[in-house]
Amino acid sequence: MAELIRFENVSKTFGEVKANHGVSFSIHQGSLHGIVGENGAGKSTIMKILYGMYPVDSGEIFFQGKPVHFKSPLDAIQRGLGMVHQHFMLVPTLKVWENIVLGSEPEGIRLHPSEIISELSLLQKEFGFNLDLEATIEDLSVGIQQQVEILKLLYRKAETLILDEPTAVLTPQEVDSLFAKLKTLKQQGKTIVLITHKLKEILSWTEFVTVMRHGAVVETVETKSLTENSLAEKIIGRKQKPLPKTQTNVSDSHPILELKNVSYDKLKNLSFSVKKGEIVGIAGIDGNGQAELADLLAGVGFPESGELCYDGKTAVAGKTLPLAMIPPDRHAQAAILEFTVEENAILGLQRSPRFREKVLLSKTKISDFAKNVMEAFDVRPRNCKAIFSGLSGGNQQKLVVGRESEKNAACLVACHPTRGVDIGAIEFIHSHLISLKNQGKGILLISSELDEILALSDRVIVLYHGSVAGEKIASEATERELGLWMTGATA
Amino acid sequence: MFELLESCLRLSTPLLFAAIGGFFCERSGVATICLEGVMLTSAWSAAVVTYYTQNPWLGTLAGLLTGGFTMSLHALLVIFARADQIVSGVAVNLLAAGVTPFLNKIFFSSPTNSPAIAIEHRFHAISIPILSEIPLVGRIFFSQLPLVYLALILPFAAHFIAYKTKWGLRLLAAGDAPEALQSLGGDVKRTRFIFLFIGGLLCSLGGTFLSISHSSQFTRDMTAGRGFIALAALIFGKWRPLPTLFACLFFGFADSLQIRLQSAEWLTGNFPVQFIQATPYLITLLVLVGFMGKSRPPLSIGKEFK
Numbered sequence: 037m038a039e040l041i042r043f044e045n046v047s048k049t050f051g052e053v054k055a056n057h058g059v060s061f062s063i064h065q066g067s068l069h070g071i072v073g074e075n076g077a078g079k080s081t082i083m084k085i086l087y088g089m090y091p092v093d094s095g096e097i098f099f100q101g102k103p104v105h106f107k108s109p110l111d112a113i114q115r116g117l118g119m120v121h122q123h124f125m126l127v128p129t130l131k132v133w134e135n136i137v138l139g140s141e142p143e144g145i146r147l148h149p150s151e152i153i154s155e156l157s158l159l160q161k162e163f164g165f166n167l168d169l170e171a172t173i174e175d176l177s178v179g180i181q182q183q184v185e186i187l188k189l190l191y192r193k194a195e196t197l198i199l200d201e202p203t204a205v206l207t208p209q210e211v212d213s214l215f216a217k218l219k220t221l222k223q224q225g226k227t228i229v230l231i232t233h234k235l236k237e238i239l240s241w242t243e244f245v246t247v248m249r250h251g252a253v254v255e256t257v258e259t260k261s262l263t264e265n266s267l268a269e270k271i272i273g274r275k276q277k278p279l280p281k282t283q284t285n286v287s288d289s290h291p292i293l294e295l296k297n298v299s300y301d302k303l304k305n306l307s308f309s310v311k312k313g314e315i316v317g318i319a320g321i322d323g324n325g326q327a328e329l330a331d332l333l334a335g336v337g338f339p340e341s342g343e344l345c346y347d348g349k350t351a352v353a354g355k356t357l358p359l360a361m362i363p364p365d366r367h368a369q370a371a372i373l374e375f376t377v378e379e380n381a382i383l384g385l386q387r388s389p390r391f392r393e394k395v396l397l398s399k400t401k402i403s404d405f406a407k408n409v410m411e412a413f414d415v416r417p418r419n420c421k422a423i424f425s426g427l428s429g430g431n432q433q434k435l436v437v438g439r440e441s442e443k444n445a446a447c448l449v450a451c452h453p454t455r456g457v458d459i460g461a462i463e464f465i466h467s468h469l470i471s472l473k474n475q476g477k478g479i480l481l482i483s484s485e486l487d488e489i490l491a492l493s494d495r496v497i498v499l500y501h502g503s504v505a506g507e508k509i510a511s512e513a514t515e516r517e518l519g520l521w522m523t524g525a526t527a
Numbered sequence: 528m529f530e531l532l533e534s535c536l537r538l539s540t541p542l543l544f545a546a547i548g549g550f551f552c553e554r555s556g557v558a559t560i561c562l563e564g565v566m567l568t569s570a571w572s573a574a575v576v577t578y579y580t581q582n583p584w585l586g587t588l589a590g591l592l593t594g595g596f597t598m599s600l601h602a603l604l605v606i607f608a609r610a611d612q613i614v615s616g617v618a619v620n621l622l623a624a625g626v627t628p629f630l631n632k633i634f635f636s637s638p639t640n641s642p643a644i645a646i647e648h649r650f651h652a653i654s655i656p657i658l659s660e661i662p663l664v665g666r667i668f669f670s671q672l673p674l675v676y677l678a679l680i681l682p683f684a685a686h687f688i689a690y691k692t693k694w695g696l697r698l699l700a701a702g703d704a705p706e707a708l709q710s711l712g713g714d715v716k717r718t719r720f721i722f723l724f725i726g727g728l729l730c731s732l733g734g735t736f737l738s739i740s741h742s743s744q745f746t747r748d749m750t751a752g753r754g755f756i757a758l759a760a761l762i763f764g765k766w767r768p769l770p771t772l773f774a775c776l777f778f779g780f781a782d783s784l785q786i787r788l789q790s791a792e793w794l795t796g797n798f799p800v801q802f803i804q805a806t807p808y809l810i811t812l813l814v815l816v817g818f819m820g821k822s823r824p825p826l827s828i829g830k831e832f833k
Contacts, residue, residue, distance in 0.1 A: 110712030125711070127704040129826065130696070138700055139711030141693035188711075 039101070040065040040196065040227055041086065046095035048081055054251050055081040059095070061246045061256040063196075068218065068228045070242035070259065072235070073271055074458035075428040078251040079231050080122070083198050087119050088112045118189030119198040124181055128174035132167055136188045156191065163190055164220055179210030186217070196227040203237060204456055207322050207484070215241050233458055235267050249273055272459055279491065280470050289313055290348070292447045292478035293333075293359070298342035301328040302502040305342070310447065310478040315469065317493030317510065318482040321522050325502035326482050330364050330451045333357065333480070347446060357447075360440035364451035364482070366429070370436045373425035377415070378406035380424045381439050405442075413438035414464060430461030437465055441472065448472060451482045466492060486515055500524055531783055532667045536675055537741060538786075539779025541566065541750075543678040544733030545757030546764070546771050547685050552598070552726035554689065554766060555719040556702035556827045560616035561601050562730050563754025564623030569594030569734030571627040574641045574745035575634060577738075581648045587735050594731020595724055597623060602723040606716050609831050620754075628747050641738075641745040650674070650740040672740045674732060681729070682772035689768065698722055702825035705832045715832050733757070752808065759811045765822045777814075781807040 041063040048056040056078045063069045071079045084090050086097060088106030096103050099115060106112040109119070126135050133152055141147060142155075153169050160167060165187055173181060182202060189197055197218075203211045218228050218241070230242060238245050239259060247254040247270045254270050268276050291309035298306045302325040310316045320326060331337045332344065335356035344351040351357055363369035371380045382391055382402055391401045406420040413434045415427070424432065433453065440448060450469060454462040469492055473479055483489050489496055493510040498521035506521040545562045552559035569590035577586030601619045604610040628638035635641055652670050659669035689695035697718050700708040705715040733753070738745045756778050764771030785806045 108712065109710055113712060121710065123706075125704070125707040127700045127707050129703045130699060134696055135707070137693075138696055139708065139713045141696065145692050145694065147691060147693055147696065 038065045039063075040099070042098040043082065043086075044096045044098065046082065046085060046097065047093050048078075048085060048090060049093055056085070056251050059248075059251075059253050061253050063227065063229060064244065066222065066225055066227055067244055068222050068230065068242045070230045070232065070238040070245040071248060072232060072238050072245055072267070073248035074233060074460055075430050076458075077248040077271075079248050080200055081251075082248070083119065083200065083229065083231060086112070087117060087198065113192050113194070116193060116195035117198065118192060118194030118196065120182065120185045120189065120200065120202060122200040122204065124178075124185055126173045126181055126184060128172075130173060131169070132171050132173065132176075132184055133169040135173055135184060136169075136191050140192055156187075159187065159191060163187070163224070164217070177210075179206055179213070182206070182210075182214065183217070186221075195225070196229065197221065198229040198231070200231045201233070201456075202230070203232065203234060209321070211237075233271075235264050235271075238262075238267065239264060247271055268459060276459075277463055277467070280467050280474070282470060282473060282494075289476075291345075292347055293480060294343075294345040296343040296345065298332070298339045298344055300332050300337050300339050301325075303328050303332070304502040306503060307342075308497050308504060308507070310480050312446065312478045313473055313476045314495070315473050315479040315481055315493045317489035317496045318480065318499055319486055319489045319496055319518055319522065320484070320499035320505075322484050324499045326451070326484075326499060327364060328502070329499075330361075330449065330482060333359065333449050334361055334363065334369075358445055359447040359449055360443040360445040361448070362433075362436055362440055362450040362453050364455075366432055366436065366456070371424050371432065373423075375424055376420065377410070377422050377424055377427065377435060378402050378420040381406035381409050381420070381435060383439065385439070385443065409435065409438040409442060413441075413468075428458070429456040430458045433457050434461055434464060437468060441468070445477075447478045447480070449480045449482070452484065453481070454483075454485070454488060486518060490515070490518075498522055529663060529666055531780075531787055533671075534783040534786065535776065535780040536667065536671060536679075537779075538782040539775045540672075540675045540678040541733035541736050541741070541753050542757045542760055542775040542778055543681060543772065544674075544736065545730045545754055546760045546775050547681045547768060548726040548728070548730030548733070549758055549761045550685055550689075550726070550766065550768055550771060551698065551722045551729070553761065553828060554698055554702045554825055555722040555726075556705055556715075556825055556830070556832070557602070557605055557719055557723060558612040558616065558829045559598075559601065559723070559726065560613060560755070560758060561598070561619035561623075562757050563750050563752065564616075564620040565594045565597045565601075565727055565730045566734035566737070566750045566754050567623040567627055567748070568597045569731035570738040570749055571631065571641070571745045573735035574644065574738035575631075577644050577648060578642055578744075581645070583644075583648060583650050583739050586739050587732070590735035590738075591728050591731045594734055595727045598723055598727020598730065599720075602720050602727075605831075606719050606723075609833075611831075612829050624748060627745070631745065631747070639747045644739060644743045646743070649743055672736075674736045674740055677732070678736075679772075682768040685768035699825075702827060705827050719832075730754075730757075756807065756811050759815055762822050762824075763814050766825060774814075778807060778811065781810045 039062050043059050043061055046056055046059040059082050073079045085092055088108045088111050133149065133156055136156060137152055142152065156169055165183060167180065167183055167187065186197065202214060206214060222228055232238060239262065242259045244256060245259050246256040249271065289312040291311050294309040295306050318326060332339065338353045346357045346359065367373060371383065382405065391397050391405065403420050410418055410420060415431050415435045437453065453465050469479060481489060481492060490510055490513065495507065496510050496513050496518060497507045498505045498518055500521060545566055549559055549562050572593035573586040573590030576589035577583050597619060601615050604615040605612045631641055632638040650672055652672050655669040659665045689698060697708060697713055701715050701718045709715050737749055760774035760778055761771050763774040785803055788803050789800055
């Protein structure tokens with residue numbers, strides 16, 4: 037395979053942060069090349085440099101053997117590069133075809149929708165897409181929106197597709213169909229660069245992988261020479277820590293959280309319980325009632341019928357349960373992005389007298405508290421005055437986990453606790469959940485990552501269309517069986 | 528009744544220019560509450576230039592330049608100096624309200640009004656042959672001031688540009704998802720500046736209409752909140768040109784009704800005239816309270832684009 041892109045000693049600094057230093061590797065024509073590393077390892081940065089979004093500080097990029105300096109994405113697009121950003125670059129109010137042609141409209145001032153649509157239909161046929169071109173973007177699922185992004189690049193004659201964390205927002209089926217699509221595109225001669233932090237995707241789909249850590253390349257190797265463990269070690273630069281042992285004997289403790297025939301929105305006659313010292317995993321494909329269950333427990337909603345009990349008492353409408361919660365959407369529900377880290381560290385605890393000096397909130401007490409949480413939960417950088425949105429996903433989540441643990445509630449509801457979080461933080465959060473369980477807390481773990489559920493839970497419940505499709509002791513469950521329940525087969 | 532409808536069209540005209548001007552500004556993603564200020568400065572310069580040159584066309588040109596300049600000030604502040612869009616809008620409005628009487632005092636030693644323009648130097652109604660002779664409709668629609676015709680065509684032109692051309696596609700993208708436009712090689716800042724400038728020009732026509740078509744001089748604060756009513760019409764019209772046309776006609780009708788009611792003795796005997804004068808504003812308020820929830824602003828309006 038011929039070399040398509042070569043980075044030579046590329047360095048980039050933002051302020052005092054060395055985002056990339058001395059990055060050198062090659063991408064081969066027609067390959068599926070993975071770039072893997074933890075959040076902040078510099079994998080997105082190096083691709084954004086290639087794509088003309090940032091200028092290089094030093095070093096050289098070769099494209100088809102010749103040095104190139106793309107000044108803007110437009111330059112890169114004209115040379116046949118295309119990037120699907122982690123946050124989609126679509127206009128939600130416009131139609132699919134309008135989004136595809138935006139910026140590269142056909143000749144003439146006036147747009148002729150029927151001509152454009154028939155041209156795009158040919159393009160769809162060529163690459164095996166089947167999108168409704170007249171649909172408005174905001175009415176489409178994320179998976180479909182992502183396909184629009186890819187088609188947008190193909191319309192611009194992209195030969196090299198760069199995908200930045202494409203699966204972060206997708207359901208398992210959408211992930212499968214995405215990779216099937218990418219495989220077809222590769223067979224049609226396209227080069228595909230996949231930026232991800234998910235080991236499984238790298239191992240099962242890529243041919244070559246470049247591992248990055250702290251802004252530098254660890255190495256570029258053929259994927260088949262790797263195992264999950266050896267890849268993980270390269271990414272974090274050390275051996276993975278095993279999960280702490282679980283201790284508590286669950287069977288004789290009484291339930292802290294209990295749902296009896298609860299119906300609410302998508303949830304239908306849902307019954308299950310969580311005992312003290314137990315982790316109950318809720319598995320299922322996103323959209324089967326997980327969000328509604330989280331809303332219900334957070335007090336956003338109240339059962340339409342049935343009974344919700346906490347610590348033996350029936351919940352009352354309008355009164356929030358005294359449980360701790362890691363909400364499913366970190367940005368929208370767990371924190372206020374524009375606030376500082378210390379302000380976010382006391383969200384939900386702000387009425388507690390421990391932060392008060394007479395009647396006002398005490399800045400020093402808040403800072404001291406935040407510093408302790410940051411220390412205990414390894415939130416970096418250790419600057420409690422930093423704006424929350426500036427933190428990496430893993431550090432944001434560790435702060436949220438820390439804050440919720442400080443509530444010292446008897447029950448923790450953890451929704452997708454490691455979504456969009458790097459391996460180091462996943463390790464940390466997982467072992468913290470186990471240690472909470474060992475302290476006798478009841479934990480409800482809602483997650484779409486089956487691996488996570490199986491590794492942590494004592495019992496697994498599969499949610500399908502708002503009801504329990506099946507329940508199993510985790511140690512006896514197999515991924516195959518759970519997968520069947522997830523798609524509607526009953527136990 | 529005919530007078531009522533005829534004056535409704537005349538009073539809707541400045542609102543239409545300002546509202547459609549505002550349509551281009553706000554759809555590009557910039558909150559533009561300075562329509563009022565833009566109208567005021569252009570009304571002043573149009574009156575002054577027409578008075579000195581005795582040529583309303585030169586006056587119109589002066590109004591366009593001044594209004595375009597005033598809007599550019601807002602555009603520069605918010606797009607390039609990254610000022611808050613509302614604060615900048617307020618600043619431009621206050622500036623216009625202060626600068627126009629100040630300059631007027633320098634020129635004519637009175638802060639309140641400019642000298643009257645002779646009737647032969649003003650714009651006059653143009654009767655379209657044949658059409659204007661149609662009974663009833665002819666007088667209302669086809670015997671109007673030139674800018675009235677333009678104002679009535681404008682929303683249709685704006686609709687065509689926004690929804691049928693590639694410029695429109697970029698306008699809507701700049702207002703709803705500027706990052707998307709940028710990622711495809713579009714220039715968000717340039718797009719916004721151009722559309723703000725065009726919006727400023729349209730809005731200026733509304734200002735010149737007030738001082739050299741509808742009346743014959745500049746008077747202090749003569750826009751009397753029309754820039755804000757135009758903004759209300761734009762919101763009421765859900766930021767779409769054709770519904771905005773009807774919103775403007777509605778507000779124009781309320782205004783002409785109010786003027787007519789002022790001469791109705793049975794009313795003025797019982798109510799202070801100020802109450803009647805306040806009705807269009809009251810209606811604006813009621814309409815906004817009633818319809819605000821259903822109207823969705825351009826998604827990135829008010830947000831700074833880096």
